[in-house]
Amino acid sequence: MCEVMKMKANFKINGKNFEFEFPPHAKLLDVLRENGFTEVKCGCREGFCGACSVLLDGKLVNSCMIYAASAKDREITTVKKIGTLHEPHPIQEAFVEAGAVQCGYCTPGMVLATYTLLERNPNPTDEEIKEALDGNFCRCTGYVKIIDAVKLAAEKVKEND
Amino acid sequence: MTNYINVGKNKEKVDALALATGEPLFTDDFFLKDPLHIAFLYSPHAHARIKSIDTSEAESTPGVALVLTYKNTPRVLYTSAGQSYPELSPYDMYMFDEKVRFVGDRVALVAAETLEIAKEAVKKIKVEYEVLPALFDIEKAEKDGAPVLHDGDEHTLISSAIYKPEKNLVARISFIYGDSKKGFEESDLVEEATYYTHNASHCALETHAVKATFDQYGRLVLITSTQVPFHTRRIVSSVLGIPISKIRVIKPRIGGGFGSKQEVLFEPYVALVAWRTKRPAQVVTSREEYFISGRTRHAMRSKIKIGAKKDGTIVAMEIDDLMNAGAYGPHGPTVLSNTGAKVLPLFNKINNVSFFADCVYTNLPVGGAYRGYGATQGFFGLNQHIDHITRLLGIDMANFVKKWHIKSGETSEVFKVIGEGKTGHEQFVTSCKLSECIDAAAQVIGWKEKRNAKRREGDKFYGVGMAVATQGSGIPLVDMGGAHMKMNEDGSFNLHVGATDIGTGSDTVLAQIAAEALRVPFEKIIVYSSDTDMTPYDVGAYASSTTYVSGNAVKKCAEKVASQILDVASEMFECPKEELSLGLEKVIHEKSGRMLSFKDIAYYAFYTKNQFQIEDSASFVSPVSPFPFCATFAEVEVDVKTGIVKPLKVVTAMDCGVAVNPKLAEGQVEGAVLNSISFSLCEEYLFDESGKVKNASFWDYKAYKTTDLPDIVTILVPSFEDFGPYGAKSVGEVAINTPGPAIANAIYDAVGVRMYNLPITPERLLKALKEKDIS
Numbered sequence: 001m002c003e004v005m006k007m008k009a010n011f012k013i014n015g016k017n018f019e020f021e022f023p024p025h026a027k028l029l030d031v032l033r034e035n036g037f038t039e040v041k042c043g044c045r046e047g048f049c050g051a052c053s054v055l056l057d058g059k060l061v062n063s064c065m066i067y068a069a070s071a072k073d074r075e076i077t078t079v080k081k082i083g084t085l086h087e088p089h090p091i092q093e094a095f096v097e098a099g100a101v102q103c104g105y106c107t108p109g110m111v112l113a114t115y116t117l118l119e120r121n122p123n124p125t126d127e128e129i130k131e132a133l134d135g136n137f138c139r140c141t142g143y144v145k146i147i148d149a150v151k152l153a154a155e156k157v158k159e160n161d
Numbered sequence: 162m163t164n165y166i167n168v169g170k171n172k173e174k175v176d177a178l179a180l181a182t183g184e185p186l187f188t189d190d191f192f193l194k195d196p197l198h199i200a201f202l203y204s205p206h207a208h209a210r211i212k213s214i215d216t217s218e219a220e221s222t223p224g225v226a227l228v229l230t231y232k233n234t235p236r237v238l239y240t241s242a243g244q245s246y247p248e249l250s251p252y253d254m255y256m257f258d259e260k261v262r263f264v265g266d267r268v269a270l271v272a273a274e275t276l277e278i279a280k281e282a283v284k285k286i287k288v289e290y291e292v293l294p295a296l297f298d299i300e301k302a303e304k305d306g307a308p309v310l311h312d313g314d315e316h317t318l319i320s321s322a323i324y325k326p327e328k329n330l331v332a333r334i335s336f337i338y339g340d341s342k343k344g345f346e347e348s349d350l351v352e353e354a355t356y357y358t359h360n361a362s363h364c365a366l367e368t369h370a371v372k373a374t375f376d377q378y379g380r381l382v383l384i385t386s387t388q389v390p391f392h393t394r395r396i397v398s399s400v401l402g403i404p405i406s407k408i409r410v411i412k413p414r415i416g417g418g419f420g421s422k423q424e425v426l427f428e429p430y431v432a433l434v435a436w437r438t439k440r441p442a443q444v445v446t447s448r449e450e451y452f453i454s455g456r457t458r459h460a461m462r463s464k465i466k467i468g469a470k471k472d473g474t475i476v477a478m479e480i481d482d483l484m485n486a487g488a489y490g491p492h493g494p495t496v497l498s499n500t501g502a503k504v505l506p507l508f509n510k511i512n513n514v515s516f517f518a519d520c521v522y523t524n525l526p527v528g529g530a531y532r533g534y535g536a537t538q539g540f541f542g543l544n545q546h547i548d549h550i551t552r553l554l555g556i557d558m559a560n561f562v563k564k565w566h567i568k569s570g571e572t573s574e575v576f577k578v579i580g581e582g583k584t585g586h587e588q589f590v591t592s593c594k595l596s597e598c599i600d601a602a603a604q605v606i607g608w609k610e611k612r613n614a615k616r617r618e619g620d621k622f623y624g625v626g627m628a629v630a631t632q633g634s635g636i637p638l639v640d641m642g643g644a645h646m647k648m649n650e651d652g653s654f655n656l657h658v659g660a661t662d663i664g665t666g667s668d669t670v671l672a673q674i675a676a677e678a679l680r681v682p683f684e685k686i687i688v689y690s691s692d693t694d695m696t697p698y699d700v701g702a703y704a705s706s707t708t709y710v711s712g713n714a715v716k717k718c719a720e721k722v723a724s725q726i727l728d729v730a731s732e733m734f735e736c737p738k739e740e741l742s743l744g745l746e747k748v749i750h751e752k753s754g755r756m757l758s759f760k761d762i763a764y765y766a767f768y769t770k771n772q773f774q775i776e777d778s779a780s781f782v783s784p785v786s787p788f789p790f791c792a793t794f795a796e797v798e799v800d801v802k803t804g805i806v807k808p809l810k811v812v813t814a815m816d817c818g819v820a821v822n823p824k825l826a827e828g829q830v831e832g833a834v835l836n837s838i839s840f841s842l843c844e845e846y847l848f849d850e851s852g853k854v855k856n857a858s859f860w861d862y863k864a865y866k867t868t869d870l871p872d873i874v875t876i877l878v879p880s881f882e883d884f885g886p887y888g889a890k891s892v893g894e895v896a897i898n899t900p901g902p903a904i905a906n907a908i909y910d911a912v913g914v915r916m917y918n919l920p921i922t923p924e925r926l927l928k929a930l931k932e933k934d935i936s
Contacts, residue, residue: 039183
């Protein structure tokens with residue numbers, strides 16, 4: 001078998017340190033998924049759909065467009081850091097309550113996009129919500145309930161503060 | 162209707178929180194131990210014969226386990242259409258053939274230790290092609306001398322639709338009632354026009370993925386992103402010759418389908434690799450692969466001729482449809498028949514109708530199931546033509562449709578002459594609130610004030626348009642759903658259904674129906690769906706069948722379980738069963754006021770006397786297919802300088818019977834509406850001269866995102882369907898049929914230009930405006 005050259009790098013993912021081995025050309029999306037972070041979804045590998053969204057040092061990025069090597073030593077946040085099945089975040093609860101989850105494949109990315117939006121703008125208007133989510137594609141919902149969810153999430157987050 | 166405790170309530174979707182927190186639920190989230198990864202070699206030619214294929218270099222590449230071509234795969238004809246047996250689609254494909262029929266057809270596959278190795282090895286396969294003349298134009302498909310795509314043993318299992326591969330004919334469906342020729346002679350006005358709908362990609366966010374492994378008995382286990390797990394098991398079995406008993410198909414969570422996964426696209430390949438190598442194997446396809454070699458909405462030309470009296474009576478109608486199957490015929494006959502069967506009954510008072518439809522092969526990507534399934538294609542032209550006719554007659558379209566559409570208690574000649582791909586049978590509409598839908602949506606859009614108002618601000622013209630549609634609820638006497646339930650000690654119930662939740666929320670809706678029948682809180686139902694080993698059979702998620710067909714099976718099953726609960730209670734109370742009734746999680750003896758909790762009953766049945774498991778199963782097949790109805794009213798802004806159409810507001814009023822879960826029902830409408838808008842204004846396959854898809858990526862195909870959104874309004878109109886479970890009928894597909902034509906009609910209202918071709922891109926509209934000298 002042809003041996004592909006591999007490199008090693010450290011990442012801080014959801015607050016924990018990891019060392020992964022991967023080929024130099026590997027994308028962050030694949031390195032994350034191969035190491036069990038399957039909450040990061042793959043929808044297009046072209047930076048269109050946002051299913052693979054993660055936060056890189058707090059900034060929302062498409063992990064399919066980033067070389068894993070370039071995320072070396074940096075802090076990566078997936079949707080699981082935002083909240084889990086047993087300890088969900090108000091944003092995730094809002095998505096459930098608003099009926100914004102149909103197939104759910106876009107939802108982790110949508111939740112992260114909402115998280116960064118509400119962090120910088122706790123009271124977004126409809127237009128601001130649409131702009132903030134424009135990097136995230138959803139075929140199921142027509143976005144109507146997703147926008148409802150973001151508004152509901154904004155209320156919930158404020159209540160929690 | 163008022164005392165429902167679960168039906169009609171916005172219960173939270175059972176899987177929503179797990180999905181929102183990123184739990185590993187999709188096919189590619191399941192990790193196999195050391196699987197083989199599969200990559201395909203796709204044809205670069207639209208039509209060619211393989212003269213020679215040399216796989217030796219690929220096979221000797223380190224890390225390659227298996228290379229498959231037509232030479233070492235079963236020579237078994239089948240259809241990839243996931244339909245009930247015998248499928249109505251022609252058996253016209255092999256896993257691999259000596260001939261390729263479109264750019265993107267499969268030539269070979271490589272299974273290797275890594276995907277990278279598999280992809281590299283694919284490049285080492287040497288193929289010599291004899292390039293054949295290609296057929297791209299549907300109008301030329303049946304002409305003498307046209308290239309013939311299928312010249313072997315291709316055939317159909319049932320011969321109700323005409324199949325003539327030597328003429329590139331996938332299906333011909335025609336019927337006549339009355340005398341349309343005479344009808345046109347008696348008409349004051351006869352108008353004919355031709356409308357075109359185009360190919361479209363489903364854009365399910367999760368691409369197709371299949372994983373194959375083995376259970377402790379050495380049986381093949383397929384985890385797959387499918388809408389049709391049971392059809393998948395049957396088709397894999399018949400293509401590969403592996404007994405059904407040796408195959409288990411598991412449907413995990415699915416990242417959207419819209420018809421794309423009603424197709425057994427990859428399962429036979431992954432199964433064969435695993436079966437041959439006795440190793441786990443997997444395929445996870447790319448977006449580009451799906452655009453190039455997956456399935457698309459059938460493009461169609463629809464010629465419509467209508468003859469009407471001055472008072473608006475339509476005397477005669479002729480429809481001549483020509484549909485593009487692409488290189489193979491999965492769903493061709495059934496989508497074709499739906500362009501008439503689902504469309505014509507809407508105006509059931511036309512006495513002279515002639516319907517003639519052909520579906521033909523071309524060397525282009527393959528048509529398949531797509532939400533709307535032919536009705537979308539049919540209603541696009543019909544709604545525009547009705548707009549056109551009513552304008553000429555000076556009649557308001559909304560009033561016209563209200564007067565002439567099919568009503569509750571009425572029937573249509575069409576039901577008898579045509580079903581889904583075969584002869585139909587008589588049925589009566591049992592619920593129809595289309596007029597109410599029209600009134601409700603018209604009011605929200607401001608129809609009376611805005612229609613024909615010729616509003617204009619600078620280069621921006623404004624207009625409103627409407628469209629109406631129906632669909633069905635499952636295929637009558639074909640679609641079957643099964644359910645099984647068992648009771649646990651605490652009065653909870655496991656519900657096992659073959660019904661296939663692909664993101665629609667059917668697990669939730671079915672749990673609501675079960676909970677309603679048993680008079681228990683929704684939370685007491687634990688749903689498990691779509692696993693061929695563990696759940697009863699169900700056709701799967703298609704034909705708008707799940708809420709109605711599977712829902713009725715669940716209701717029937719839950720009622721049988723409830724009856725058993727009453728039996729046990731009668732034994733415990735030592736009283737006749739007839740004196741007992743169900744209360745909330747309890748059985749009540751009204752005479753004495755005594756009560757037994759479900760928990761007490763379950764403990765008694767498990768542990769006390771005459772022990773048995775309270776459980777039952779039920780199946781349901783419907784003699785009818787209740788029709789959902791919807792009306793969409795749209796307001797648009799047309800910029801005559803740029804040709805850009807901006808939909809401002811799109812209002813859809815829906816008659817889906819009782820919405821079991823209103824929020825989920827609205828979600829179905831909203832998703833369908835935006836898909837239709839995006840399809841009508843923007844999404845398009847672009848082909849180069851060789852028949853290759855030029856824009857095989859999300860960026861270049863471009864479907865709507867949040868910043869493209871108009872104001873989408875959904876109204877669920879109160880309605881009750883007698884045949885439905887708790888009054889419900891379908892909601893999944895119908896709303897994809899109306900926004901497109903409503904927008905086209907609104908564009909006409911704004912600028913007086915009729916758009917016969919989709920999508921209505923700025924380029925197309927500018928050209929049309931220029932021809933009319935509008936600026």
